[in-house]
Amino acid sequence: MSESISLRLPRDTVEKLDNIAIKENKDRSTLIRELLDSGIREKDISHAVECYRIGQISGWKAAQSSGVSLWRFYEVLRERGILVQYSEVDLEKDLRGLTEE
Numbered sequence: 001m002s003e004s005i006s007l008r009l010p011r012d013t014v015e016k017l018d019n020i021a022i023k024e025n026k027d028r029s030t031l032i033r034e035l036l037d038s039g040i041r042e043k044d045i046s047h048a049v050e051c052y053r054i055g056q057i058s059g060w061k062a063a064q065s066s067g068v069s070l071w072r073f074y075e076v077l078r079e080r081g082i083l084v085q086y087s088e089v090d091l092e093k094d095l096r097g098l099t100e101e
Contacts, residue, residue, distance in 0.1 A: 041067065045076055053082055058090045060097065 009017075021031045048066035051057045052073075057065070063073035077084055 045073075048073070049076060049080060049082065052077070055085075058093055059084065059086060060090075060093075 017028055017031060021028050024031065026034075045066040045068065048057070048062035051065075052059060052062040059073060059077075060070055063070045066073065068076070074084055
């Protein structure tokens with residue numbers, strides 16, 4: 001189900017959107033939806049990275065919550081300069097989580 005929303009954007013932002021839409025042969029609405037989806041995914045990943053960084057959740061849970069594979073999540077950590085910290089306790093938690101699903 002879709003819902004319509006309205007927002008005001010600066011003219012230069014609208015022009016940039018229109019230019020990209022033309023280059024990609026898309027209408028403006030499709031482009032905006034794609035950009036929002038991409039931004040939301042990135043926010044989910046950033047939030048999961050922060051929760052992982054401060055030790056709130058394991059890598060496995062962070063990957064699940066951000067909707068990416070564990071290997072992709074570890075790639076993101078590497079790209080952002082965050083060391084992977086994985087202990088036996090984390091492994092036990094992750095294994096318990098797998099059997100509970």
